[in-house]
Amino acid sequence: MLAPFRYEEGALLVLDQRRLPSEETWLRCGTVQEVAEAIRSMAVRGAPAIGLAAAYGLVIAARQGVAFEEAAELLLDTRPTAANLRWAIERARGVEATSEGLLELARELEREQLEADRRIAELGAERLEPEDRVLTHCNTGPLATGGYGTAVGVLRVAWEGARLKQVWVDETRPLLQGARLTAWELERAGIPYRLVTDASVGALMERGLVDRVVVGADRIAANGDVANKVGTYPIAVLAARHGVPFYVAAPVSTIDPETAAGDDIPIEERAPDEVVRVLDRAVAPEGADALNVAFDVTPAALVTAIFTEGGVLEAPYERSVAGVLERAGAR
Ligand code: MRU
Numbered sequence: 001m002l003a004p005f006r007y008e009e010g011a012l013l014v015l016d017q018r019r020l021p022s023e024e025t026w027l028r029c030g031t032v033q034e035v036a037e038a039i040r041s042m043a044v045r046g047a048p049a050i051g052l053a054a055a056y057g058l059v060i061a062a063r064q065g066v067a068f069e070e071a072a073e074l075l076l077d078t079r080p081t082a083a084n085l086r087w088a089i090e091r092a093r094g095v096e097a098t099s100e101g102l103l104e105l106a107r108e109l110e111r112e113q114l115e116a117d118r119r120i121a122e123l124g125a126e127r128l129e130p131e132d133r134v135l136t137h138c139n140t141g142p143l144a145t146g147g148y149g150t151a152v153g154v155l156r157v158a159w160e161g162a163r164l165k166q167v168w169v170d171e172t173r174p175l176l177q178g179a180r181l182t183a184w185e186l187e188r189a190g191i192p193y194r195l196v197t198d199a200s201v202g203a204l205m206e207r208g209l210v211d212r213v214v215v216g217a218d219r220i221a222a223n224g225d226v227a228n229k230v231g232t233y234p235i236a237v238l239a240a241r242h243g244v245p246f247y248v249a250a251p252v253s254t255i256d257p258e259t260a261a262g263d264d265i266p267i268e269e270r271a272p273d274e275v276v277r278v279l280d281r282a283v284a285p286e287g288a289d290a291l292n293v294a295f296d297v298t299p300a301a302l303v304t305a306i307f308t309e310g311g312v313l314e315a316p317y318e319r320s321v322a323g324v325l326e327r328a329g330a331r
Contacts, residue, residue, distance in 0.1 A: 002142040002185060004049045005056070007106070010063050012056045016043045017143060018175075021184040032061035032071045039085075040078040042175065046144020047218045047254055048113050051084030055106035058092050062099040068092075080266040081227055081295045083219040083256040110146055116251040116309035117148035124154030124214065124249050124307035128163040132211040135168040135201065138229035139181035140216035140249065150249040151214040152185060154307065159191045167193040168210060170201060172229060174274045174292060198231050205242040213239050217250040217306075224300030224317025225262030226250075230293050236302040245304040252308050252328045255321060262297035270294050 005014045011030040018041070019025050027043055029035045035057035038044050044053045054075040061071030072089045079085060088109060095101045128134065134155060138144075141152035149156065158164035167186060172178035179195055186193045196204065204210050213235055219227045226232070226248050239246040259265055272290035276282060284290070306313040306320075310327050313320035 002188070004044050004046070004143045004146055005053055007056050007059070007103070010060065012038075012053060012060065014038045014044045014053070015143070017045055017181060018043055020143075020180055029057075030060065031064060032057045032066055032074060035060060036074045036078050039075070045177070046139060047082035047084040047216070048145040048147065048150070048251060049143065050079060050082055051088035051253065052106065052110055052113060052146045054085050055088045055092060055102070055109050058089070059099050059102040059106055062097060062102055068097045079268055081218045081268045082254075083259075084251075084253050086256075087253045113145055113251065114147035116253075117145055117150060117153045119309035120150055120249050120251065120307050121148060121153035121157040123312055124151075124247065125157040125161055125163055127245075127247065127305070127307075127312075128154070128158040128212065130162055131165050132158070132163065133166045133168060133209060134158075134164060135170065135204070135210045135213045135235065136182065137170055137178060137215045137232055137235060138172045139177035139185070141182060141185035143181050143185065144216065149185070150216045150251070152182065154214050154247075154249050155186075155191060156189055159189070164191070167191060168204060169193050169195050170198045170231070171195065172231060173198055174278070176278075177229070201235055202238050205238050205244060210239075210242075210244050213244060213246045214249055215247070217248050217254050218295055219259060219265050220248070220250060220255045220306065220321070221259040221261050221265060222255075222257050222318065222321055223261045224303060224306065224313070224315070224321055225265070226298045226300070226303060226306070227262065227265045227267065227295045228298065230296045233296040233298045236298040240302050246298075246302055247305050247307060248303055249307040252310050252324055255308075255325060257325055262299060265295075265297060267296070268294040
């Protein structure tokens with residue numbers, strides 16, 4: 001399985017996802033500042049993976065002699081939307097703040113993620129049918145979780161169990177996580193896929209070429225509203241319009257009980273440059289202004305079900321979300 005990072009002798013080695021698939025370059029992060037920069041610059045990305053990277057960042061901080069709170073603040077400041085980042089840091093508060101104690105926790109969180117991914121994948125795959133052509137958005141595979149993947153994990157188990165015909169992968173502008181990362185992961189896993197531009201989704205659905213949508217999440221509010229990579233919300237609207245089931249696959253650590261509804265989710269805005277340039281090449285006039293909203297919120301009313309390791313959640317979400325948190329001991 002593809003690993004987005006590995007911890008070795010006091011450093012986090014990060015597979016630089018900005019350069020995939022053309023180059024497999026490993027960055028060595030030997031300080032917590034370097035780990036924070038790898039998260040901020042999206043060398044490592046995907047909600048669960050950045051939570052795990054932050055957990056290893058705390059280990060490195062302890063080795064450097066950086067105070068826990070200082071390191072936690074530095075890491076929390078990198079990306080505001082994903083719930084898993086704060087979740088991992090909160091888990092770390094519960095253990096002894098030594099490099100040994102924090103390392104044990106980071107490894108434990110990694111094991112838990114792998115187990116959660118596997119369960120999510122099994123539960124999600126049960127909802128798919130052999131002839132399904134399933135659309136996914138952004139990247140939710142091993143690169144994004146450090147485990148088996150969430151939405152991509154569902155597709156993988158479905159493919160292995162003959163419950164999938166083909167995956168539609170949209171490019172996911174501006175940073176092309178769909179084209180560069182999901183297509184690469186599916187290619188390596190031998191799962192049939194076709195790549196489409198983000199703007200094609202309406203045309204595909206109108207022609208009846210999409211049977212289901214499965215996406216990941218960066219934060220799920222207590223009422224079931226889902227923040228995910230920008231472009232998810234329009235897919236959900238189109239799915240509702242065309243009667244296509246819209247599923248979200250995410251671990252319980254992505255649910256934030258402190259966030260009541262989607263409106264309360266902080267939405268990251270990134271540098272305009274990511275929109276103005278594609279793979280380091282300008283695609284707009286010099287000096288063009290751009291707005292780079294990194295996530296959007298899909299209202300719970302458009303979500304058919306949420307696959308978690310604690311069970312499949314359905315409306316009314318206030319109740320099902322509270323129930324899964326309670327069973328997980330998170331409330
Ligand atoms: O900005 P990114 O690439 O970190 O955004 C990733 C996504 O939106 C994923 O769908 C989400 O983190 C789920 S990853 C299993």
